[in-house]
Amino acid sequence: MNIQQYQDYEAFIFDMDGTLIDSMxxxxxxxxxxxxxxxxxxxxxxxxxxxxxxxxxxxxxxxxxxxxxxxxxxxxxxxxxxxxxxxxxxEVLATPLIEVFEYYLGKKPMAVGTGASQQQAELILAKLGIAKQFEAIVGADLVAEHKPAPDTFLKCAELMNVQPQACLVFEDADAGVVAANAAGMDVVDVRNLWPANYFVD
CATH class of the missing domain: 1.10.150 (DNA polymerase; domain 1)
Structure with missing residues (x-):
C-alpha cells in the first residue's frame, strides 16, 4: 500500500466496519x-x-x-x-488501513463516518485504542439521512472544519461509495485493496 499517495488531501474519513476494523x-x-x-x-x-x-x-x-x-x-x-x-x-482487529491512520496521525485531521450507532462506534474504536485520536466520530444516529446520503461524511467534514472536496474517504460498501461521491469527496474503495470476506459464497 502506497501510503504517501494520499498526502495531497487535507483530511481523511474512514468507514469503520470492513474498512478500518476487520469485523465483517x-x-x-x-x-x-x-x-x-x-x-x-x-x-x-x-x-x-x-x-x-x-x-x-x-x-x-x-x-x-x-x-x-x-x-x-x-x-x-x-x-x-x-x-x-x-x-x-x-477480539477487535484492525485492517491493513491502520497503516494509513498511523502514518498521518498528528499530520492531518481524521474522522470516522459509519453506519453503526455512535455508541457502538465509540466502543469498538476504544477497544482498538484509537477512539480518542479522531477529530470526529459520526454514527448513523447523528445524521438525518444515513448512507447512501452524504450526510454522514458532510458532518465529518464540518466537525473537522475542512471543506468536503478536500477530504478523502475510505469505504468498503456501495452505499458508502455513493455517499462519498454525493458529498463531493474522492473515495478509495478498499475492496480493491484486500480480499472480501463478507457473505462471499
Missing amino acids: KQHQQAWEFALQQFNIPYTSEQMLAMSGMPTGLSVEKLLADAHISNIDVAAVAEAKEQRYHQLVNS
Missing part, C-alpha cells in the same frame, strides 16, 4: 444467527447489497422482500446487535 466476519455470523432465529430468508447478494446500512433498515428490507409482516423489526435488530457485540468483544 463477526457481522456475518451475527446476521446468520439472528435471521435463522426468526426464520427470515436471505441471500448473500441481498446482504452484500445492504452492507453499510443501519441494522433496522436492513431488517425492514429483508422482511419486505420476503413479504413478511408479522415479525418485530426491533427484536431482530436487537438479536443481531447483541450477537455481534458478543463476537466482536472477544
Whole structure:
C-alpha cells in the first residue's frame, strides 16, 4: 500500500466496519444467527447489497422482500446487535488501513463516518485504542439521512472544519461509495485493496 499517495488531501474519513476494523466476519455470523432465529430468508447478494446500512433498515428490507409482516423489526435488530457485540468483544482487529491512520496521525485531521450507532462506534474504536485520536466520530444516529446520503461524511467534514472536496474517504460498501461521491469527496474503495470476506459464497 502506497501510503504517501494520499498526502495531497487535507483530511481523511474512514468507514469503520470492513474498512478500518476487520469485523465483517463477526457481522456475518451475527446476521446468520439472528435471521435463522426468526426464520427470515436471505441471500448473500441481498446482504452484500445492504452492507453499510443501519441494522433496522436492513431488517425492514429483508422482511419486505420476503413479504413478511408479522415479525418485530426491533427484536431482530436487537438479536443481531447483541450477537455481534458478543463476537466482536472477544477480539477487535484492525485492517491493513491502520497503516494509513498511523502514518498521518498528528499530520492531518481524521474522522470516522459509519453506519453503526455512535455508541457502538465509540466502543469498538476504544477497544482498538484509537477512539480518542479522531477529530470526529459520526454514527448513523447523528445524521438525518444515513448512507447512501452524504450526510454522514458532510458532518465529518464540518466537525473537522475542512471543506468536503478536500477530504478523502475510505469505504468498503456501495452505499458508502455513493455517499462519498454525493458529498463531493474522492473515495478509495478498499475492496480493491484486500480480499472480501463478507457473505462471499
